[in-house]
Amino acid sequence: MTTSSTPSATGGATRWLPPVLLLGAAVALPYSVQRIFLHTAIEKKMGTVQKIFYFHVPLAWIMMALAITCGIAAAVQLRNRSRKAEALSIAAGELVLVTGLGVLLTGPIWGHATWGRAWTWDARQVSTGLLWLVFAAFVLLRRYGAAGSERLAAALAVFGAVDVPIIYYAVKIWKTTHPTTDVVGTLPPQMWAALWPALGALMALTLALLLVRLGQERDAAALDDAWIAFDEGGPEPRAEKGAG
Amino acid sequence: MSVPADAALGGLVLAPRRGRAHATNRAVVFRQAWLLARNDLRQELRDLELVLTAAFFTLVVLVMFALAFAALPAAAQVLAVPGMLWLAVAFVGALTLTRIFDREREADTLRAVLTWPVERVAIYFGKLAVSLLVVVGCGALLMPALALLFPTAGVFFERPLEAIALLVLGCVAYCATGTLFAAGLATASGKNVLLSVILYPLTSPALIFALVSTRALLEGHPQFSTYLGQLAAVDLVVLVLASWLFEPVLVGSQRPHGPSPRARRERARVQAERP
Numbered sequence: 001m002t003t004s005s006t007p008s009a010t011g012g013a014t015r016w017l018p019p020v021l022l023l024g025a026a027v028a029l030p031y032s033v034q035r036i037f038l039h040t041a042i043e044k045k046m047g048t049v050q051k052i053f054y055f056h057v058p059l060a061w062i063m064m065a066l067a068i069t070c071g072i073a074a075a076v077q078l079r080n081r082s083r084k085a086e087a088l089s090i091a092a093g094e095l096v097l098v099t100g101l102g103v104l105l106t107g108p109i110w111g112h113a114t115w116g117r118a119w120t121w122d123a124r125q126v127s128t129g130l131l132w133l134v135f136a137a138f139v140l141l142r143r144y145g146a147a148g149s150e151r152l153a154a155a156l157a158v159f160g161a162v163d164v165p166i167i168y169y170a171v172k173i174w175k176t177t178h179p180t181t182d183v184v185g186t187l188p189p190q191m192w193a194a195l196w197p198a199l200g201a202l203m204a205l206t207l208a209l210l211l212v213r214l215g216q217e218r219d220a221a222a223l224d225d226a227w228i229a230f231d232e233g234g235p236e237p238r239a240e241k242g243a244g
Numbered sequence: 245m246s247v248p249a250d251a252a253l254g255g256l257v258l259a260p261r262r263g264r265a266h267a268t269n270r271a272v273v274f275r276q277a278w279l280l281a282r283n284d285l286r287q288e289l290r291d292l293e294l295v296l297t298a299a300f301f302t303l304v305v306l307v308m309f310a311l312a313f314a315a316l317p318a319a320a321q322v323l324a325v326p327g328m329l330w331l332a333v334a335f336v337g338a339l340t341l342t343r344i345f346d347r348e349r350e351a352d353t354l355r356a357v358l359t360w361p362v363e364r365v366a367i368y369f370g371k372l373a374v375s376l377l378v379v380v381g382c383g384a385l386l387m388p389a390l391a392l393l394f395p396t397a398g399v400f401f402e403r404p405l406e407a408i409a410l411l412v413l414g415c416v417a418y419c420a421t422g423t424l425f426a427a428g429l430a431t432a433s434g435k436n437v438l439l440s441v442i443l444y445p446l447t448s449p450a451l452i453f454a455l456v457s458t459r460a461l462l463e464g465h466p467q468f469s470t471y472l473g474q475l476a477a478v479d480l481v482v483l484v485l486a487s488w489l490f491e492p493v494l495v496g497s498q499r500p501h502g503p504s505p506r507a508r509r510e511r512a513r514v515q516a517e518r519p
Contacts, residue, residue: 078489078492078493079492081496126452127449130445130448130449133445133448134445134446136445137441137442137445137446140438140441141438141441141442144438145438148431149428149429149438151428151492151493151494151496152425152428152429152442152493154492154493155424155425155428155489155492155493156425156442156446158485158489159421159446159485160446162481162485163449225510226510228511229508229510229511229513229514230510230514232511233510233511233512233514233515
């Protein structure tokens with residue numbers, strides 16, 4: 001059984017890009033920390049604790065982007081039966097959990113210092129928590145669902161992605177104490193300059209993880225295909241191997 | 245270990261129907277949905293299983309609420325009553341949806357229905373109508389009972405039209421999502437436990453809108469109609485999305501069945517190697 005004869009079943013980019021991205025992140029992350037803590041002024045009202053903003057906001061952006069990616073990939077999976085899209089939706093869905101955990105940890109720390117309470121039941125906090133729960137359900141369904149539930153999980157991801165704009169507008173619909181989205185727009189240039197390296201580093205890290213997970217999923221799909229081909233066209237069925 | 249998508253329906257090959265939905269008349273879809281719903285309702289009328297169990301469950305939940313929150317001060321009632329109403333609806337809804345599709349699964353009839361020359365969207369709307377009828381019926385039990393138990397909820401009697409609109413709109417959002425996922429789980433051979441795992445996070449935005457609107461109704465908030473409009477918008481989004489996803493989730497998209505190109509290549513290679 002030589003599946004390796006088909007040259008790199010999982011594509012070239014998923015092989016060499018993650019190490020490059022991880023290397024980039026390894027350089028950019030310390031640089032951004034130095035930049036944030038040593039070369040950026042301390043915010044007047046909130047003090048040093050505002051520094052967490054440089055990690056909280058990029059993580060939130062990345063989580064949103066991943067949730068939307070997962071939803072779109074799942075829609076493509078449903079429409080075209082694309083295995084690639086399915087792999088992408090799995091990888092992105094799982095990373096929503098990881099980045100979402102980052103957002104949900106950094107947010108309350110910031111909130112505790114600024115508002116005096118870690119969790120204020122503010123609409124955007126709640127919606128982010130709900131989005132995280134939706135994707136947790138997605139991962140649970142992918143992992144524990146019976147055969148055939150991958151399409152159901154895809155539908156779940158599409159619903160989850162549709163929740164993203166609702167989350168975004170939740171701030172405007174319910175008037176809340178969360179800093180409005182304009183905060184980012186009116187940032188002084190110095191703070192913007194410190195935000196980009198952090199965003200870049202976290203993006204590179206997330207993208208590397210996404211590609212690694214994508215490669216794993218596509219390897220698994222290729223292995224499944226190979227087993228199907230082997231069972232259907234192979235010389236003799238070997239049950240003891242297939243059962244594993 | 246993933247199994248090919250086609251195996252979801254036990255290897256049954258369902259003919260893809262590209263473009264049929266565009267060609268058929270909307271009236272036909274409605275008629276088919278009505279026929280399917282009528283069939284379910286007729287079956288329901290014979291033993292009343294769904295209606296009686298759901299109503300009994302509602303009653304039990306109400307008794308629990310009455311015992312737990314008997315001496316709630318008026319200010320707290322405004323906050324608690326919406327929660328009680330929509331939690332009870334969510335529980336009854338999950339129960340009803342599970343039961344509706346369990347019934348199909350026991351006799352393996354969902355697969356039969358899917359092979360009928362019926363629009364799949366009609367199946368969705370037929371099931372939605374039945375579950376909606378049961379859940380709204382339980383809501384119609386809940387609202388007056390809550391109004392009797394908690395004086396603040398007397399608004400439900402004073403403004404019946406608004407209360408009914410609120411109940412129906414909230415239940416539509418819940419059942420529209422629930423019908424899709426309950427149907428999906430029913431075809432994916434078992435594990436109905438996952439329905440609550442999926443359903444509660446997914447329907448929570450709709451339930452939050454319903455909660456906010458209910459509180460606005462209880463408080464006599466001037467923005468009640470705005471909230472109701474937003475709830476209706478959520479309904480519309482959920483309905484469109486769920487009816488669009490129903491066919492891909494239950495039978496897969498219209499691309500021809502069969503192994504993937506890679507599997508076919510691989511098989512050809514294996515066959516070529518054979519002596």
